[in-house]
Amino acid sequence: MTTALDQNAVVRYEPRGAAQQLFKNRQSEVFIAGPAGTGKSLASLFRMHLIALNNKDIRCLIVRKTAVSLGSTTLVTYEKKVAQDALARGIVKWFGGSTREAPGYRYSNGSKIDVGGMDKPDRIMSSEYDLVFADEATELTIDDWEAIGTRLRNGKLAWQQQMGACNPSAPTHWIKQRCDQGQSAMLTSRHSDNPAYVNADGSYTTAGASYFEKLDALTGVRRLRLRDGIWAAAEGLIYEEFDDAVHLVDPFTIPYEWPRWLAVDFGFTNPMCMQWWAEDPDGRLFMYRELYHTQRLVEDMARQAKALMQYPSGAWREPRPRGVICDHDAEDRATLEKHLGLRTTPAYKRVSVGLQLVKSRMKKAGDNRPRVFLVRGALVERDPELDTARKPACTQEEIGGYVWAVKPGGTAPEAPVKKDDHGMDTMRYMVAARDAPVSRKRVAVRSVSPR
Numbered sequence: 001m002t003t004a005l006d007q008n009a010v011v012r013y014e015p016r017g018a019a020q021q022l023f024k025n026r027q028s029e030v031f032i033a034g035p036a037g038t039g040k041s042l043a044s045l046f047r048m049h050l051i052a053l054n055n056k057d058i059r060c061l062i063v064r065k066t067a068v069s070l071g072s073t074t075l076v077t078y079e080k081k082v083a084q085d086a087l088a089r090g091i092v093k094w095f096g097g098s099t100r101e102a103p104g105y106r107y108s109n110g111s112k113i114d115v116g117g118m119d120k121p122d123r124i125m126s127s128e129y130d131l132v133f134a135d136e137a138t139e140l141t142i143d144d145w146e147a148i149g150t151r152l153r154n155g156k157l158a159w160q161q162q163m164g165a166c167n168p169s170a171p172t173h174w175i176k177q178r179c180d181q182g183q184s185a186m187l188t189s190r191h192s193d194n195p196a197y198v199n200a201d202g203s204y205t206t207a208g209a210s211y212f213e214k215l216d217a218l219t220g221v222r223r224l225r226l227r228d229g230i231w232a233a234a235e236g237l238i239y240e241e242f243d244d245a246v247h248l249v250d251p252f253t254i255p256y257e258w259p260r261w262l263a264v265d266f267g268f269t270n271p272m273c274m275q276w277w278a279e280d281p282d283g284r285l286f287m288y289r290e291l292y293h294t295q296r297l298v299e300d301m302a303r304q305a306k307a308l309m310q311y312p313s314g315a316w317r318e319p320r321p322r323g324v325i326c327d328h329d330a331e332d333r334a335t336l337e338k339h340l341g342l343r344t345t346p347a348y349k350r351v352s353v354g355l356q357l358v359k360s361r362m363k364k365a366g367d368n369r370p371r372v373f374l375v376r377g378a379l380v381e382r383d384p385e386l387d388t389a390r391k392p393a394c395t396q397e398e399i400g401g402y403v404w405a406v407k408p409g410g411t412a413p414e415a416p417v418k419k420d421d422h423g424m425d426t427m428r429y430m431v432a433a434r435d436a437p438v439s440r441k442r443v444a445v446r447s448v449s450p451r
């Protein structure tokens with residue numbers, strides 16, 4: 001469609017399939033779900049933009065789990081592909097936010113689109129909205145979704161709506177269940193809905209062919225979800241105990257006296273992973289920071305890690321880690337020690353023991369809480385190469401696809417599939433350093449000293 005709207009903003013967009021259905025839908029909750037790159041985000045953003053151009057003084061919200069991820073993905077699509085003409089003509093302007101108001105886009109007809117992350121909900125949740133779009137909605141908890149729903153009462157539009165876009169996740173995910181129970185509508189988006197990748201006759205465009213090559217290279221549950229669009233459970237999931245609602249926690253101020261640890265798995269073509277852990281007085285472990293990046297030298301990762309922990313003067317921003325638990329490569333360890341200025345300790349590497357130790361920490365203890373947690377938003381920066389390849393970009397994103405290797409002959413599997421396991425290995429090193437049977441190595445971890 002090409003539409004000349006408010007002050008001649010020109011909008012060109014051809015919605016197909018689920019995108020077209022979304023444009024007509026006025027149910028109070030609607031999800032558009034499907035494999036990677038079907039045009040879900042673009043359709044949702046276009047719809048919001050058109051409604052904002054067409055209606056005076058309405059208030060909308062674009063939200064993601066974290067504000068940082070919104071800025072690097074959804075808002076780029078909005079500015080480059082949806083509102084570029086309106087922005088160039090000054091019909092839409094960026095507003096940087098104030099102490100009371102969330103940042104966002106201001107339309108010349110008085111309509112507003114606020115933007116924000118549920119990791120910092122204060123300003124976005126203090127407004128009332130007509131239309132909300134949650135991108136990558138599977139990252140949200142059901143509590144987030146319901147809390148957003150309570151803000152939908154601006155009443156400037158004749159109807160209010162909460163839209164969500166997502167790739168399929170596990171069949172037990174609350175979004176799938178909510179739609180199955182009829183509380184929300186689910187529109188199923190397919191690759192054929194995206195004219196940038198698939199021509200009207202079903203053949204691939206050049207861009208489509210190279211995009212589908214990446215999806216064809218995926219394996220396991222990621223392939224089922226991102227290529228085939230299935231709400232699939234991972235078969236032979238190793239960390240069955242892991243539950244986002246229990247093991248993922250919001251950021252909190254970590255008491256200074258809690259011991260800190262650093263765990264490291266080396267990589268270059270594969271990601272190198274560095275995880276910072278804090279241990280509470282009852283021995284629970286919280287991963288509060290993470291670097292996870294490909295194509296970065298150990299010395300560069302070490303410098304970045306050091307700058308996160310220390311001021312340029314060398315003074316510590318946070319408690320010095322009591323141990324740096326490390327993958328074994330001698331040369332990489334030496335480089336890391338040199339540039340980090342801390343000694344390292346080789347990790348306890350027995351895989352089957354380590355896995356059992358992590359699993360047992362993930363189970364709820366007597367106090368009904370597990371003993372290992374990941375803090376939301378721990379990842380310092382996303383690696384765009386991993387996003388392009390649709391690979392996990394942090395420890396948390398590995399968990400749902402970390403599976404046992406199936407052994408021919410049906411014997412019980414003991415080893416994980418060695419793929420997308422960099423955060424998994426690092427977490428195992430950390431847990432084993434605290435829980436593995438006491439050995440000389442573990443004693444060494446306890447008494448690590450600066451170089």
Ligand SMILES: Nc1ncnc2c1ncn2[C@@H]1O[C@H](COP(=O)(O)OP(=O)(O)OP(=O)(O)O)[C@@H](O)[C@H]1O
Pocket residue numbers: 013014015016034035036037038039040041042043077081165166167193194195196197
């Ligand atoms: N109807 C359309 N017309 C032109 N280009 C489109 C259309 N739909 C999608 N595209 C383009 O295809 C690409 C993928 O679209 P988009 O990011 O919206 O997909 P998505 O389904 O949200 O992907 P993901 O699953 O990764 O979130 C983008 O470059 C987008 O501009």
Ligand SMILES: [Mg+2]
Pocket residue numbers: 040041042135136165
């Ligand atoms: Mg998207």
